[in-house]
Amino acid sequence: MATRRLTRKEQMQQAILYPVDWLEERSGLVGAVKYFLFRKVPGDTNWFQTLGSATLTAFIVQALTGTILAMYYKPDPTIDPRTKLPVAYESMQHITNDLWAGWLVRGMHRWGASVFIILMFMHMGRVFLFGAYKYPRELNWIIGVLLLAMGLGEGFTGYLLPWDQTSYWATVVGVNLNGTAPFLGPFLAQFLNGGTYINGDTLSRFYAIHMLMIPGAIAALIGLHLYLVIRLGVTSPPWSKEAAGTGPLDGRAPNGKVGRAGLSRFRRGR
């Protein structure tokens, strides 16, 4: 209940913010986004800690380019009688050679895969060296390892899709590698192939796994991973003099060291 008239500036602000307030009252989403953006993180976070979001960016690039490639790619290994080439191979050539910017989107998807995997390994290494897998972030680490395994699985299933010689034979060897696992190996290999050998259904199978099953699982796990990061917070670098978790700063000498009296609290590390 305003007791005075709003200034022109305040009136304009209210008008602009009206849709935002409308959305917030009905969904609470704006509040959630604000919480995410303006939450406090330790002030001494390091450039190494950008690797996680860099990996997410690489995944988003993959998801976008992959979805768009799916509009032009045909997962069909049968031979086109007109050109005597497999239809899948032809559609890949069509994308690479004929379509406008097709070569760019396909190239981004193919090299994005490599960048995604490199970044995952670097992010994993950073988390390991920072000790950021320790209490209470153990669950996040496990989710991360699962994400790594699924990322490699995406690489393996996606490699078959161009249906050229390298694709086909690398997949034969890869499936047979799985087949050497004890007891269930032969069943796993036959399940992946869709039969005893690679056959007419194998390409569709790998396509469905690559496009739908694994990305669905990755998206869900990324959601969980991010939720845990927001909930549990980001660690300070372990070498930081003012690492979060070491207590208030005012009891310290200028060089950051703590006086003897307070030492016992920190003897077992941060």
Place this chain on the structure above:
Amino acid sequence: MTEPHDDHPHVPGPSLWPVGFAVGIVVLLVGVIISWWVAGLGALIALAFAFLWVRDLTAGTALAHAPEVAPETGGAAAAEEPAAAIHEEAEERYPRSKFLELSTLGLGGVIGGIVTAPAIGFMVAPAFLKQGQKDHDLGPISDFPEGKYVIATYMADKSQGEVSRRTAFVRYNGQLKGQPSFTIISNHCAHLGCPVQANGPLDEKNTKTFGDVTLIPTVSIAGFGCPCHGGQYNTEGNRIAGPPVRALDRYAFSIRNGRLFIGKPFSVSHVDGAGSSAVIHKWTFSFPGEHVNGLESWLYPIQPPH
């Protein structure tokens, strides 16, 4: 939200009469189109339920059941109680809720089963059912010179097309007890399935092609080698060097009207002897990399249907 009042408008108790009346009207209308007997039946049903409904409505102010009052008086208090206490209260007041809980979970399980069981079965089963292939004609026996290997490629399943193309090394060994003897070796390495090469020059000028079959004779070969990890096999398919875990797989074959028909593959641990007098130690077809005999074969006790 309005508070519950004592003088809230009279709401009739729950009843099935209106439903019955509606059913009667529907039957009547359908009967008007189908048959007058059905229409008459519908009219009777509608009249009967209408009578019961009206009688119910005019039976004076009906006493509301206890369960109807409870949610309204208990509602304000329930908001402050933790969910578990509400649950317990609910159980005491609604003795059927336990049954409803169980049946919700049970029915949910049934729904889940109906949706996922066929879907998961469809994902897994076709890989294991109806495997195996029909015999394929590779040409007259005269196309295969005695003692020399011929590289034969053919489509194992024409309906699948090129994706079912296979390669085999075929050698005619002459006659064995009056029957033609062939050595037919698969070109999938027994280590991890890479394509195996013939170690020797090919006689590509005399290549024969008919239908989907191509036959390339070799001049003479000293064995087979796999370029992937250095596996080497002798001319009978026995492993002589490298990581392959057994001999190369072989194909069964049959002769019809003087023509060679290639059949199903099987795995081989080793071969004694050579040519038509070779003794082939035969095992169920297994994927590359799996031992078929010896201690490590216990890692693969059951093979899926091939």
Place this chain on the structure above:
Amino acid sequence: MATDRITERRRIFKQYKEDVEERGKPFYPFAMFHDTVMSLVVVCVITGLAIVWKYSTPGDHIGTDPGWLGKLYDDPADPGTFSFVPRPDWYFYFLFYLLRIFKWPDTVVIGTVGLPTVLLVILIAVPFIDVRPERRLLRRPVAIVASILVVVSMGVLTYKGATAKESLGTELVAKVPDWAKTQGFSGNQQALGGAKLFAESGCLNCHTYLGLGGGFAGAPDLSAEGAKNKGIDFQIRHLENPAGVNPGSPMPSFQGLGTANLKKLATFLEASKGGK
């Protein structure tokens, strides 16, 4: 003991939360700025690689000729091929090379699934193996040693997987004129015929010659075989029965090639003096 550890952990985490509330900075714009810059770098790298991949392909920038970043695509899949050497994508090279290390048949399953599975299980279990709250690197010697070992071994395995050589008969035959020029036997018909046989008969599956070949099973390099002057008769005898001439040799017999072909091969070997 355990409850002490649990209480201590919770205390440290509670302290962490308090410190962040007190002296932390809002995620936006401070940390998000770093993230955005890094994401821009990532997107530029991906796009740059895609552009280089296409435009370093020779000619019209289409087709199967490799550029700086490899081929745009290979020939179409041929399930009946008998002359192709498969390679996985580069991030699987460490597994690929592991297969070459475990080359005895009884150890194959260790390289294919044994070792990778064990390592994956250890990776998942890391937070349960290391339960100390200590995060400072200098006080975590096991972590430092483990990470250096992992990085170095995966790097070495990946590099060796990338440079691993294989031999492909059809490609090798095209090399014969180059070999003849390097070794100086271009005029010798027998040696030329022998060189062609050498390329076709799978010799380079195990041996190496002038930088090509597999180099497996202890097979020696043959680029300078002729310089040892063992003589054509010795070479023929060895090719017919390698284990007889050289006990313990895993090399198979090549007498199936026939005497005329063996003579050509022997001439070629004796003419291979090591090149200039």
